Amino acid sequence: MLAVVDEYLQARVMTASPYRLHLMVIDEARKAARSLVAALDASDLETSHIAATRARDCVGELVSGLRSDQSPELVAQVQDWFLHIQKNLHLADLTQSRTAAATALQLIEQYRDTWVALQPDVAAAE
Numbered sequence: 001m002l003a004v005v006d007e008y009l010q011a012r013v014m015t016a017s018p019y020r021l022h023l024m025v026i027d028e029a030r031k032a033a034r035s036l037v038a039a040l041d042a043s044d045l046e047t048s049h050i051a052a053t054r055a056r057d058c059v060g061e062l063v064s065g066l067r068s069d070q071s072p073e074l075v076a077q078v079q080d081w082f083l084h085i086q087k088n089l090h091l092a093d094l095t096q097s098r099t100a101a102a103t104a105l106q107l108i109e110q111y112r113d114t115w116v117a118l119q120p121d122v123a124a125a126e
Helices: 002-015 018-041 045-064 072-095 098-117 119-125
Strands: none
Touching (some): 018 045, 018 072, 018 098, 072 098
């Protein structure tokens, strides 16, 4: 069964548009941040660390995909947004701060909402 899921995911990634790939990473970051908040609520430090690390990895992927040659001012603002998320994820992981985790989750969700709202414009440009 796991092989079928892996094949499905691989096919989904390989055929996805750049917009959809970006959304998939955002969704994975959101899922990990939600898991982080839940783990902190349950005082499960191991799970919270794993979730924080996964969320940071996803946000790092998002940052690495930014292209400053397109719109340097906008990219700088998005980088700052992501760095603020990273800071909160680190703080949540290091201090078990639910507030920092919730802030990171909220910022990821706001970014996702913005990205989804841009979908028609992004699709037209692809």
